Amino acid sequence: MTTCQMCEQHDETGGQLCPGCTKATRVRLEALPVLYRGLGVLLAPAGGVGQGRSGKGGPPPLPVSLDILDIRGPGGMVTPLESWVDAVRQDRGRPEAPHTGSAEARVELAVGELLGHMPWIAVSWPAAGDFAQEIREMATSLRTVIAPPPVINRGRRVGHCPALNTSGTVCGAVLWLAPGEKAVRCEWCGLQYPPYVWAQLKTWIDEDTKARDAA
Ligand SMILES: [Zn+2]
Ligand SMILES: [Zn+2]
Structure with a gap:
């Protein structure tokens, strides 16, 4: 035994x-x-x-x-x-x-x-x-x-989240449009960006990017 x-x-x-x-x-x-x-x-x-x-x-x-x-x-x-x-x-x-x-x-x-x-x-x-x-x-x-474990498909990278948090600073987390999703959602601050605000979202992201590059 x-x-x-x-x-x-x-x-x-x-x-x-x-x-x-x-x-x-x-x-x-x-x-x-x-x-x-x-x-x-x-x-x-x-x-x-x-x-x-x-x-x-x-x-x-x-x-x-x-x-x-x-x-x-x-x-x-x-x-x-x-x-x-x-x-x-x-x-x-x-x-x-x-x-x-x-x-x-x-x-x-x-x-x-x-x-x-x-x-x-x-x-x-x-x-x-x-x-x-x-x-x-x-x-x-x-x-x-x-055969490495499959990489999770996070979807398309949209840009940095332009939401202002309570202290007045930009959230800045990377936004992803998940596969099959209809809205972009910030995983950090939780803000949702449905398709009808995407044009505005793009403008905000571009402005923030310019501001960051200038800084
Ligand atoms: Zn054994
Ligand atoms: Zn955010």
Whole structure:
């Protein structure tokens, strides 16, 4: 009778990880090389960069996300996975293997070996909980980079709220016309601008902008 190191639930099997967490870790491990390759595709410049034909040269285009570079970098996934391989090998009394090849090949190799060790990890390895947690974090961060949560559509930016508050100063909060909305509403002071005042609203915004620029 023990407790699973991952979910901290009672585990009948008496191992380090319960059957559910063992399976989840296997699935996450299997997904890692696929997700890692997915990042490589995201990094490839769309349409390809001119290979010196134009002779312009210059720096390559910026990647879509610096997070991708962090994960694709040596410390992001390759090294942590290989350190887990080394740790397992050490605790099982096996010689350390050299880590060579391309980053993608190394990720694949490390994951393949870790999957092979999974039965032993789940039953006998005291570090199983830390290992399973790190694999979960890796899979989660890879997924969020590949499919970031959708950006909330705030609608069209109208300008700065020209309402005067009680102290006589201009509200100045940014006004948005939310998608599907009929009226502009200031999220800060709460004032509503229905369509029939939009012409006036524009005049006020322009006046305030001029006044701010002149100041
Ligand atoms: Zn568990
Ligand atoms: Zn306002």
